[in-house]
Amino acid sequence: MIGPVDSSVVPRFAGPATFARLPRLDQVPSADVAVVGVPFDSGVSYRPGARFGPAAIREASRLLRPYHPGLDASPFEAVQVVDAGDIVCNPYDIGAAVGSVQEHATDLLDAGSRLVTIGGDHTIALPLLRAVAAKHGPVALVHFDAHLDTWDTYFGEPYTHGTPFRRAVEEGILDTSALSHVGTRGPLYGRADLAEDKRLGFGIVTSADVMRRGVDEVVAALRDRIGNRPLYISVDIDVLDPAHAPGTGTPEAGGMTSRELLEILRGLAGTRLVSADVVEVAPAYDHADITSVAAAHVAYDLVTLLAMGAE
Numbered sequence: 001m002i003g004p005v006d007s008s009v010v011p012r013f014a015g016p017a018t019f020a021r022l023p024r025l026d027q028v029p030s031a032d033v034a035v036v037g038v039p040f041d042s043g044v045s046y047r048p049g050a051r052f053g054p055a056a057i058r059e060a061s062r063l064l065r066p067y068h069p070g071l072d073a074s075p076f077e078a079v080q081v082v083d084a085g086d087i088v089c090n091p092y093d094i095g096a097a098v099g100s101v102q103e104h105a106t107d108l109l110d111a112g113s114r115l116v117t118i119g120g121d122h123t124i125a126l127p128l129l130r131a132v133a134a135k136h137g138p139v140a141l142v143h144f145d146a147h148l149d150t151w152d153t154y155f156g157e158p159y160t161h162g163t164p165f166r167r168a169v170e171e172g173i174l175d176t177s178a179l180s181h182v183g184t185r186g187p188l189y190g191r192a193d194l195a196e197d198k199r200l201g202f203g204i205v206t207s208a209d210v211m212r213r214g215v216d217e218v219v220a221a222l223r224d225r226i227g228n229r230p231l232y233i234s235v236d237i238d239v240l241d242p243a244h245a246p247g248t249g250t251p252e253a254g255g256m257t258s259r260e261l262l263e264i265l266r267g268l269a270g271t272r273l274v275s276a277d278v279v280e281v282a283p284a285y286d287h288a289d290i291t292s293v294a295a296a297h298v299a300y301d302l303v304t305l306l307a308m309g310a311e
């Protein structure tokens with residue numbers, strides 16, 4: 001196994017950034033887990049800038065260390081983890097970009113890697129789910145987000161950051177008996193948003209539910225719903241309160257803490273996680289790297305869950 005650059009030999013602030021200072025894909029024979037960037041934000045409905053998310057998350061990941069005490073795991077020793085670079089996509093053509101993400105993700109999955117994708121806006125979850133479902137069949141989903149992202153269209157456009165999960169249900173690539181939103185909050189367009197979301201098959205654990213019921217009860221409910229199904233986890237960083245993640249395009253007050261998010265993720269150890277994403281980091285609105293540090297830690301936990309051998 002080729003691990004990260006040793007920070008006791010080469011200072012962690014030296015050299016170009018790969019995620020967690022891991023080797024690049026071209027530096028290893030094959031990869032079990034690949035962190036891949038998607039610098040794309042043409043699907044946003046409000047503040048742009050998530051195209052710079054992958055670079056900021058890589059920079060913020062320099063301080064990650066190889067042992068995860070919360071999960072008692074050394075992910076970079078257990079399996080080969082790499083940084084697979086960025087997926088190149090057309091910033092002027094959303095449909096073409098969605099196609100590129102699907103194609104490149106499919107290639108990485110076919111080569112035997114499971115993915116932690118760092119975005120990029122939430123539009124990219126659709127092509128990622130297509131690629132994952134082509135391999136595993138319809139997957140269970142745990143979707144951490146302030147927003148439902150099950151709206152229909154924006155300005156007539158079906159592929160946007162507010163619509164990926166409606167498209168995914170329509171396409172039959174999600175297991176509709178095991179779909180959960182976590183951290184939902186904030187104003188909606190109308191009551192019908194919730195009725196539609198429920199009709200699509202989603203259950204909701206709101207941000208207030210996390211606070212009132214607590215992490216352990218939420219984890220138990222999620223695990224119950226997931227069962228032994230192949231699982232995809234999508235983390236929109238705006239699930240965190242703007243105090244914990246100001247650097248994002250559509251912030252909503254009243255969100256989860258990064259501690260709650262990380263603890264819920266750790267509670268999902270032992271499920272059949274097949275791939276995951278962390279999206280919506282827009283560094284221009286960030287302060288002191290608060291958001292990209294949170295995203296780097298979320299990505300590290302997702303890598304660790306995959307490395308621990310959840311299938």
Ligand SMILES: N=C(N)NCCCC(=O)O
Binds near residue numbers: 147
């Ligand atoms: N996926 C994110 N971050 N936001 C979706 C918000 C869509 C809207 O403006 O209604």
Ligand SMILES: [Zn+2]
Binds near residue numbers: 146236
């Ligand atoms: Zn969101």
Ligand SMILES: [Zn+2]
Binds near residue numbers: 122149161
């Ligand atoms: Zn979202």
